[in-house]
Amino acid sequence: xxxxxxxxxxxxxxxxxxxxxxxxxxxxxxxxxxxxxxxxxxxxxxxxxxxxxxxxxxxxxxxxxxxxxxxxxxxxxxxxxxxxxxxxxxxxxxxxxxxxxxxxxxxxxxxxxxxxxxxxxxxxxxxxxxxxxxxxxxxxxxxxxxxxxxxxxxxxxxxxxxxxxxxxxxxxxxxxxxxxxxxxxxxxxxxxxxxxxxxxxxxxxxxxxxxxxxxxxxxxxxxxxxxxxxxxxxxxxxxxxxxxxxxxxxxxxxxxxxxxxxxxxxxxxxxxxxxxxxxxxxxxxxxxxxxxxxxxxxxxxxxxxxxxxxxxxxxxxxxxxxxxxxxxxxxxxxxxxxxxxxxxxxxxxxxxxxxxxxxxxxxxxxxxxxxxxxxxxxxxxxxxxxxxxxxxxxxxxxxxxxxxxxxxxxxxxxxxxxxxxxxxxxxxxxxxxxxxxxxxxxxxxxxxxxxxxxxxxxxxxxxxxxxxxxxxxxx
Amino acid sequence: xxxxxxxxxxxxxxxxxxxxxxxxxxxxxxxxxxxxxxxxxxxxxxxxxxxxxxxxxxxxxxxxxxxxxxxxxxxxxxxxxxxxxxxxxxxxxxxxxxxxxxxxxxxxxxxxxxxxxxxxxxxxxxxxxxxxxxxxxxxxxxxxxxxxxxxxxxxxxxxxxxxxxxxxxxxxxxxxxxxxxxxxxxxxxxxxxxxxxxxxxxxxxxxxxxxxxxxxxxxxxxxxxxxxxxxxxxxxxxxxxxxxxxxxxxxxxxxxxxxxxxxxxxxxxxxxxxxxxxxxxxxxxxxxxxxxxxxxxxxxxxxxxxxxxxxxxxxxxxxxxxxxxxxxxxxxxxxxxxxxxxxxxxxxxxxxxxxxxxxxxxxxxxxxxxxxxxxxxxxxxxxxxxxxxxxxxxxxxxxxxxxxxxxxxxxxxxxxxxxxxxxxxxxxxxxxxxxxxxxxxxxxxxxxxxxxxxxxxxxxxxxxxxxxxxxxxxx
Numbered sequence: 001x002x003x004x005x006x007x008x009x010x011x012x013x014x015x016x017x018x019x020x021x022x023x024x025x026x027x028x029x030x031x032x033x034x035x036x037x038x039x040x041x042x043x044x045x046x047x048x049x050x051x052x053x054x055x056x057x058x059x060x061x062x063x064x065x066x067x068x069x070x071x072x073x074x075x076x077x078x079x080x081x082x083x084x085x086x087x088x089x090x091x092x093x094x095x096x097x098x099x100x101x102x103x104x105x106x107x108x109x110x111x112x113x114x115x116x117x118x119x120x121x122x123x124x125x126x127x128x129x130x131x132x133x134x135x136x137x138x139x140x141x142x143x144x145x146x147x148x149x150x151x152x153x154x155x156x157x158x159x160x161x162x163x164x165x166x167x168x169x170x171x172x173x174x175x176x177x178x179x180x181x182x183x184x185x186x187x188x189x190x191x192x193x194x195x196x197x198x199x200x201x202x203x204x205x206x207x208x209x210x211x212x213x214x215x216x217x218x219x220x221x222x223x224x225x226x227x228x229x230x231x232x233x234x235x236x237x238x239x240x241x242x243x244x245x246x247x248x249x250x251x252x253x254x255x256x257x258x259x260x261x262x263x264x265x266x267x268x269x270x271x272x273x274x275x276x277x278x279x280x281x282x283x284x285x286x287x288x289x290x291x292x293x294x295x296x297x298x299x300x301x302x303x304x305x306x307x308x309x310x311x312x313x314x315x316x317x318x319x320x321x322x323x324x325x326x327x328x329x330x331x332x333x334x335x336x337x338x339x340x341x342x343x344x345x346x347x348x349x350x351x352x353x354x355x356x357x358x359x360x361x362x363x364x365x366x367x368x369x370x371x372x373x374x375x376x377x378x379x380x381x382x383x384x385x386x387x388x389x390x391x392x393x394x395x396x397x398x399x400x401x402x403x404x405x406x407x408x409x410x411x412x413x414x415x416x417x418x419x420x421x422x423x424x425x426x427x428x429x430x431x432x433x434x435x436x437x438x439x440x441x442x443x444x445x446x447x448x449x450x451x452x453x454x455x456x457x458x459x460x461x462x463x464x465x466x467x468x469x470x471x472x473x474x475x
Numbered sequence: 476x477x478x479x480x481x482x483x484x485x486x487x488x489x490x491x492x493x494x495x496x497x498x499x500x501x502x503x504x505x506x507x508x509x510x511x512x513x514x515x516x517x518x519x520x521x522x523x524x525x526x527x528x529x530x531x532x533x534x535x536x537x538x539x540x541x542x543x544x545x546x547x548x549x550x551x552x553x554x555x556x557x558x559x560x561x562x563x564x565x566x567x568x569x570x571x572x573x574x575x576x577x578x579x580x581x582x583x584x585x586x587x588x589x590x591x592x593x594x595x596x597x598x599x600x601x602x603x604x605x606x607x608x609x610x611x612x613x614x615x616x617x618x619x620x621x622x623x624x625x626x627x628x629x630x631x632x633x634x635x636x637x638x639x640x641x642x643x644x645x646x647x648x649x650x651x652x653x654x655x656x657x658x659x660x661x662x663x664x665x666x667x668x669x670x671x672x673x674x675x676x677x678x679x680x681x682x683x684x685x686x687x688x689x690x691x692x693x694x695x696x697x698x699x700x701x702x703x704x705x706x707x708x709x710x711x712x713x714x715x716x717x718x719x720x721x722x723x724x725x726x727x728x729x730x731x732x733x734x735x736x737x738x739x740x741x742x743x744x745x746x747x748x749x750x751x752x753x754x755x756x757x758x759x760x761x762x763x764x765x766x767x768x769x770x771x772x773x774x775x776x777x778x779x780x781x782x783x784x785x786x787x788x789x790x791x792x793x794x795x796x797x798x799x800x801x802x803x804x805x806x807x808x809x810x811x812x813x814x815x816x817x818x819x820x821x822x823x824x825x826x827x828x829x830x831x832x833x834x835x836x837x838x839x840x841x842x843x844x845x846x847x848x849x850x851x852x853x854x855x856x857x858x859x860x861x862x863x864x865x866x867x868x869x870x871x872x873x874x875x876x877x878x879x880x881x882x883x884x885x886x887x888x889x890x891x892x893x894x895x896x897x898x899x900x901x902x903x904x905x906x907x908x909x910x911x912x913x914x915x916x917x918x919x920x921x922x923x924x925x926x927x928x929x930x931x932x933x934x935x936x937x938x939x940x941x942x943x944x945x946x947x948x949x950x
Contacts, residue, residue: 037545037557039569041516041589044543044559067919068519070512072573072584078549080573080585082512084519090712090765091691094514096571096587098547098555109547110555112571112587114516117689119713120603120667121594127604130597130685156631192595210605214592216566237565238594290565444542 001073007099010106011069011081014097021060027052030108031100037110043219046446054220057410062115063088077101091116123211124229124238126150126160128192133176135187140297142187147194147230147239152177153274154193161276162196162207162226165354166347177274179243179285179302186301191239194229198359199344200245200278202226203253203420204407208356212409217259218448221406222416224254227288231258234288241298242288246437247278248336249402249427251286255439256451257406261295263287263465265303266458267434279339282332282431292440296465303461306436310456310463312394317426320391324384325425331380332428337366338374358413384432392433394457396464399426401439401451430455438464476548482574485581486544486556489572496535502527505583506575512585518694521921529695532885537590538563552576566591598686599704599713601625601635603667608651610662615772617662622669622705622714627652628749629668636751637671637682637701640829641822652749654718654760654777661776666714669704673834674819675720675753677701678728678895679882683831687884692734693923696881697891699729702763706733709763716773717763721912722753723811724877724902726761730914731926732881736770738762738940740778741933742909754814757807757906767915771940778936781911785931785938787869792901795866799859800900806855807903812841813849833888859907867908869932871939874901876914876926905930913939 010029017025027048030036034047038054045051068084078100085093094114099106120128131145133154150160153173160167176184184190197207205228206212213228215221216235223232230242231254244251246264255262263286270285277283287302289295299306322328341348341363348355348363355363403422407415430437435455442449456464485504492500505511505523512519513526520526543559553575560568569589574581595603606620608629625635628648635642651659659665672682680703681687688703690696691710698707705717706729719726721739730737738761745760752758762777764770774781797803816823816838823830823838830838878897882890905912910930917924931939 035545035547037547039557039559039571039589041569041592043567044545044557044569046545070510070519070521070585072510072512074549074553074575078553080555082514082519082585082587084514087712090710092518094516094519094587096514096585098549098573100549110545110557110571112557112569112589114514114587114589116691116711117516117596118593119596119599119708119711120605121592122605124594125603125605127602127607128595128600129602130595130600132602216591233594235565236591236594237562 003071003073004076004079004101006101006106007079010099011097014108015066018061019063023052023055026055029106032104033109035109039111039219040113040115042214045219053408053410057220057408064093067092087116124195124213124232126193126195127157131189132192133184133190135184135189136181137185137187139186139301141183141241141301144188144241144294145191145239146183146188146241146243147191147233148180149196149227149230149242149244150193151196151200151245151276152180152243154180154190157193159276160193161200162198162209163354164209165351166199173274175274178271179275182301183241183243183298188241191233194233194242197226197228198355199276200226200247200250201340201359201362203249203423204358204416205231205254215258215406217444218257218406220408220410221448222257222409224257224406226250227254227286231255231260231288234290235260240289240294244286244288245275246284246286247282248332248431249423251288252401252427252437252439252451252453253423255288256401256442257448259441259444259449259451260439261289261292261441262401262439262451263295263299263461264430264437265461266436269305269459270303277343279336280343281339282336292465292469296462299461299465306459306461308462308466310396310460310467312396312457314396314398314454315392317397317399320397322388322391327380328384328432329421329425329428331377331384332431333424334369334377335374335381337362338369338377341366341369358417381432388429388433396467397429397455399429399453399455401442401453402426405445405448405450426453434458436461436464438468440468478546478548479551479554479576481576481581482554485574489583490541493536494538498527498530501530504581507579508584510584514586514694515588515590517689520694528883528885532695532883539568542567562591599670599688599707601668601670602632606664607667608659608665610659610664611656612660612662614661614776616658616716616776619663619716619769620666620714621658621663621716621718622666622708623655624671624702624705624717624719625668626671626675626720626751627655627718629655629665632668634751635668636675637673637684638829639684640826641674648749650749653746654750657776658716658718658773663716666708669708669717672701672703673830674751675701675722675725676815676834676837678724678898679833679891680706680729690733690881690923692919693732693881695883695885696923697732697884699732699881701725702729702761706730706735706763709765710735715764715769719761719763720750721759721761722757723807723906724898726763727876727902727912727914727926727928728898730763731876731917732923734916734919734924734926735914736764736767736916737876737914737926738770738774738936739905739912740936741911744780744934745778752818754811755818756814757811767940767944771937774936774940781934781936783937783941785871785935785942787871787932789871789873789929790867792872792874795872797863797866802855803859803907804896804900804903806852806859807906808899809844809852810849810856812837813844813852816841816844833892856907863904863908871942872904872930874904874928874930876917876928877901880920880923880925901928909933911936911939913943915943
């Protein structure tokens with residue numbers, strides 16, 4: 001069948017628009033329907049509106065040339081075009097488009113895009129190997145691979161903490177951080193050193209220096225932070241265990257956003273030597289996995305003081321009668337910021353352009369918090385701790401792991417900040433009480449999953465995992 | 476429009492067949508036409524026959540489940556299905572299929588598959604970072620990244636040489652190999668340590684321990700070896716410079732197969748300290764790039780004794796009147812094998828199961844070559860050297876870089892061996908004479924490119940590159 005009139009022109013016009021990032025023409029050449037599709041390895045966008053938003057949220061497509069165009073004509077008004085492209089940076093890509101002619105002219109109703117194969121994604125990893133570091137012992141974690149958040153010492157490597165200038169000034173570690181050493185001794189290998197938000201001071205995962213790791217479940221969504229690299233690596237199967245930190249939700253939020261199992265350990269239960277701090281009163285070590293079985297094994301290696309027994313009841317957050325969560329979250333935010341400036345302020349003052357974007361703004365705001373303000377915040381936190389501990393006792397608190405699903409990349413900074421504040425009202429409870437928190441994967445709606453979180457009494461990590469596995473809490 | 480009868484059953488049957496690697500059902504459900512398409516990030520296969528061969532050549536698809544199926548019905552006999560899949564190892568994939576109903580029932584006429592995003596490809600890299608090693612100086616190579624073949628010492632890392640058992644026994648290097656140090660001093664960073672065929676003893680690039688790197692240009696084709704990892708990394712844009720070795724074609728063949736610029740340096744001109752040898756009489760250091768400009772800069776850093784001047788004429792191989800190429804190639808093969816066994820025989824005898832597949836067979840055959848056979852081969856090589864040098868003098872020899880395009884993964888081992896032997900008749904000339912060789916990218920036919928090769932007098936590397944750029948030898 002011959003190629004229908006106008007099809008080739010429309011195809012070429014789309015290709016030109018793509019290369020010029022001409023959003024208007026691209027929008028016009030995609031059918032203005034709720035059923036229009038656009039997908040790639042990152043997932044499938046459904047509907048013209050979402051596709052437009054996705055395009056507005058990126059800076060453009062990779063420069064490329066067409067090297068082969070195959071057309072399957074279906075009828076005079078419908079054809080499938082499959083094109084091989086040569087990326088200017090090297091390698092071939094592929095795109096498939098279904099074109100249909102209506103009164104609006106030729107338009108794409110479905111598109112599928114493959115970029116050239118990636119062999120190394122520097123948005124996820126700083127250094128990665130097969131393995132990077134072999135195990136030092138044998139045990140339950142044999143055969144497992146760990147994505148280590150770039151805030152832990154790995155012998156032979158400097159710590160980067162998500163900030164290039166910070167990395168430049170760090171010595172090569174001569175010994176592993178205790179948390180790293182414990183997993184190696186249990187038989188796991190280190191797969192690599194994975195990206196973090198700058199100095200861990202974010203819940204978004206959009207490090208401006210190194211790019212934003214893909215969200216493995218939700219197309220075009222933030223991965224969650226600050227343990228963004230470990231979370232994406234585990235969600236994509238590039239590592240089986242993520243080793244991270246959690247101060248205000250840095251394990252729980254990426255677990256929630258990417259449908260992972262996540263564990264924040266009891267404050268003080270896992271040594272933090274060889275780990276870059278953010279706010280020592282709240283900092284904890286944490287884990288990410290795709291299965292509860294592996295989370296249990298990894299937790300036994302990381303937090304050997306944890307117990308399996310759990311006697312208390314399970315209480316939902318809205319049954320607890322906590323009316324002051326907004327006040328608690330604000331006090332948490334202030335004291336976290338005050339401590340973050342105490343830890344990093346001198347370095348940031350010496351390197352004023354090292355930390356960019358919202359984390360930079362957060363540090364700037366932190367620098368203006370007075371000791372008096374911090375003292376008032378600590379008073380609130382002390383009261384909050386008494387209140388919550390009094391209400392909970394040995395019970396387990398059940399609450400959402402985050403205030404909502406992962407924001408999309410095209411969400412406004414104001415909306416992302418609003419999501420952060422709402423999430424802090426949930427995540428601050430573990431921070432304030434030092435209690436361990438387990439995140440179980442939420443069911444994936446069209447907006448993406450929201451994990452469920454269980455907060456247990458101190459050192460109840462293994463009990464929480466066992467209880468969850470027994471009660472089928474995973475959806 | 477409602478979903479046509481039978482479509483869903485056919486779609487589900489195909490999905491089941493894919494998961495069971497039921498080749499017959501998959502073949503039956505794809506239209507038996509020369510125009511049927513099947514593509515992914517690795518490229519586009521055209522025609523039912525090629526798609527069948529591709530499927531026979533792999534062990535099956537990644538285990539997965541369907542999580543979302545979108546159907547666009549075009550007419551009662553045609554529909555596009557776009558499905559999101561969840562890979563068991565983690566992450567989402569995407570597939571688009573155009574289904575058409577004929578007298579043969581419902582069949583796919585075009586399919587586009589995306590696996591979940593890859594963040595680290597261990598078939599290409601052993602260790603990779605952003606960067607792995609920063610530059611030690613400034614110069615023309617500033618901003619460039621090097622994929623170092625895993626036969627060169629990189630301080631802080633052991634050399635693996637493509638064999639896990641070999642890697643296990645190696646110490647961490649304390650200094651860089653000279654070739655590595657020269658590129659670092661010129662301003663390049665090391666991106667990573669890239670895969671090689673086992674002990675460099677292959678031209679195929681299909682290391683059985685670590686998998687076969689993708690050919691960036693030809694779907695389903697071998698990448699070429701033994702500098703397979705650097706070649707694929709450069710061809711895909713994951714590094715800008717590949718640092719490799721060339722004994723019998725290990726730079727020239729992957730350059731030819733993947734449309735790259737490749738340089739084998741003059742024998743003895745670049746120090747080989749910190750480099751795993753194969754056959755020292757033929758071993759050389761080499762480079763791979765995507766552009767001649769960068770190849771020139773890298774060659775200036777790597778081989779500073781090379782000169783820009785070139786006075787001789789250019790002669791095509793078939794004008795030279797060399798009638799004994801098969802004899803020369805056989806003598807080359809024997810002496811290469813004899814030396815390879817001299818270098819690695821003791822280790823291989825101690826580790827009899829360490830080197831697998833065709834490289835293992837080649838070493839086994841090498842172990843049976845007698846000193847007398849080697850002496851006879853060396854006599855032939857001496858005569859060959861005199862003959863070729865006498866014919867060429869200061870002239871430049873032009874010949875194909877390989878005997879044909881990259882064999883596909885489904886090519887029989889016998890055919891791959893035949894291609895190797897035919898290629899050796901071309902590549903042995905540089906080995907025998909020690910002359911430098913420049914590969915320029917060939918034009919890409921449907922079978923894939925065959926590079927063109929220029930052999931110059933000793934230390935004419937820069938002159939060859941300059942001549943080629945001036946004369947537009949690149950197609």
